[in-house]
Amino acid sequence: MYQNEEIISKVIETPDGEKDFQVRYIRDENVGIICTPTDKSYFLLDSADYWYDLIQEKYPPVMKCSCKNDRFNLVFDYMPREGTEDFREINITCSCTACKKLKRFPTIEIDYSPSIQLFEHPITFCKQPKIKYKTYSLMGYWSDDELVVMAEYFLEKGLFVYCWYWDSQNAKRCFKELSETELRSYLTGNRRYLAIYFSTETFDNIPTQIAYDGKGVAISQDIWRKNSIFMLRGLYMVVSRGIFYQMEFCSEYLDKEGNIVPKSASFCALVKDFQKFSKKLLKK
Numbered sequence: 001m002y003q004n005e006e007i008i009s010k011v012i013e014t015p016d017g018e019k020d021f022q023v024r025y026i027r028d029e030n031v032g033i034i035c036t037p038t039d040k041s042y043f044l045l046d047s048a049d050y051w052y053d054l055i056q057e058k059y060p061p062v063m064k065c066s067c068k069n070d071r072f073n074l075v076f077d078y079m080p081r082e083g084t085e086d087f088r089e090i091n092i093t094c095s096c097t098a099c100k101k102l103k104r105f106p107t108i109e110i111d112y113s114p115s116i117q118l119f120e121h122p123i124t125f126c127k128q129p130k131i132k133y134k135t136y137s138l139m140g141y142w143s144d145d146e147l148v149v150m151a152e153y154f155l156e157k158g159l160f161v162y163c164w165y166w167d168s169q170n171a172k173r174c175f176k177e178l179s180e181t182e183l184r185s186y187l188t189g190n191r192r193y194l195a196i197y198f199s200t201e202t203f204d205n206i207p208t209q210i211a212y213d214g215k216g217v218a219i220s221q222d223i224w225r226k227n228s229i230f231m232l233r234g235l236y237m238v239v240s241r242g243i244f245y246q247m248e249f250c251s252e253y254l255d256k257e258g259n260i261v262p263k264s265a266s267f268c269a270l271v272k273d274f275q276k277f278s279k280k281l282l283k284k
């Protein structure tokens, strides 16, 4: 039934027959949520997988038409992938309920299979769109010595160490597990990296947030939120002070239904212990 190249369009309607929506959309991520006049919220497509991670820093505003109206009707256009039951891309068009002006979101490329569920369930009910959970972030101009002591702490606890870096020779982002010696040279030398991850699990078990694009490996900035990971990044450099670092981690996360779920007891204990340890270490 889906094995043709014709676009299949679907007018978005809730099970209660509501068709006018307020829209909150994160364009860069193609993730969004819609809200009906009776205040019921629905995730667009597979947005539930990403929504809660993305809204922790900034809650997207309600989209407005240039006529100031903020209600839209939505149509999803599905482009089939020839010879399969999958879809190649989906385009979302919103039309203003007042002036009928159209707004089109960036094309959503679908690179996984099966994808038929995105057609059968274009929107999924969301009980609570706005939930925050506690995350931790350590920041500061840390010295090489401080970084090494922190790294030694994680090595002693038996964590795996991974590095995401820019390989300038091949002009590609790369990713690898680091030995203790390599880790030291990354932390104290001038070897640049995008992020270093201290993880209680091997990354083989968490492939979903590691993708490949034209410039190599792309790792989600939020990979530490659901996984048992401490993520270290050098955010920027100030000439007189050095590199400004950030370490991000958390002991709980939100599942697709919006429930706050604690991570494993051992990781929660590690988070507490690391907080105590780093407080002592970084006390000036």
Ligand SMILES: [Zn+2]
Binding pocket: 065, 066, 067, 068, 069, 096, 097, 098, 099, 100, 101
């Ligand atoms: Zn309008």
